[in-house]
Amino acid sequence: MDKIIWTEQLSVGNDAIDKDHQKIINLINTLIDYHNSSILSPNISDILYEIISYANHHLDFEETLLDELGYPELSLHKEQHKKYRESTIKITIEVSNIDDDVPDELLEFLKNWWVSHILEEDMKYKPFLQNKLK
Numbered sequence: 001m002d003k004i005i006w007t008e009q010l011s012v013g014n015d016a017i018d019k020d021h022q023k024i025i026n027l028i029n030t031l032i033d034y035h036n037s038s039i040l041s042p043n044i045s046d047i048l049y050e051i052i053s054y055a056n057h058h059l060d061f062e063e064t065l066l067d068e069l070g071y072p073e074l075s076l077h078k079e080q081h082k083k084y085r086e087s088t089i090k091i092t093i094e095v096s097n098i099d100d101d102v103p104d105e106l107l108e109f110l111k112n113w114w115v116s117h118i119l120e121e122d123m124k125y126k127p128f129l130q131n132k133l134k
């Protein structure tokens with residue numbers, strides 16, 4: 001499976017958010033590297049735990065920042081985050097019941113969600129953020 005390649009196209013123009021996104025992408029890429037390991041191995045559970053906890057920290061940070069700056073589309077954006085948190089927990093519990101390699105289903109979900117969320121949803125606040133923080 002192809003890894004996610006960070007390019008400027010994924011930049012939302014804010015260092016803190018870009019660094020968070022890069023860290024999450026690196027974690028997903030690490031999971032892709034270890035896709036032949038059992039989902040129940042300590043290595044994989046550590047990476048999964050880090051993806052879930054770091055993503056939670058990041059989504060909270062993004063919501064707080066946008067809230068403080070008065071982003072008008074925040075409630076819609078928060079709704080997307082909420083769906084992600086719910087889907088991640090659901091899919092992680094589902095795949096953790098099977099003692100097998102890291103399933104493509106989980107990797108595809110994480111890859112697709114983050115890339116499309118950054119390109120389609122996070123990009124919507126880019127001009128607003130740049131205007132507020134300049």
Ligand SMILES: [Fe+2]
Pocket residue numbers: 062077081117121122
């Ligand atoms: Fe977001």
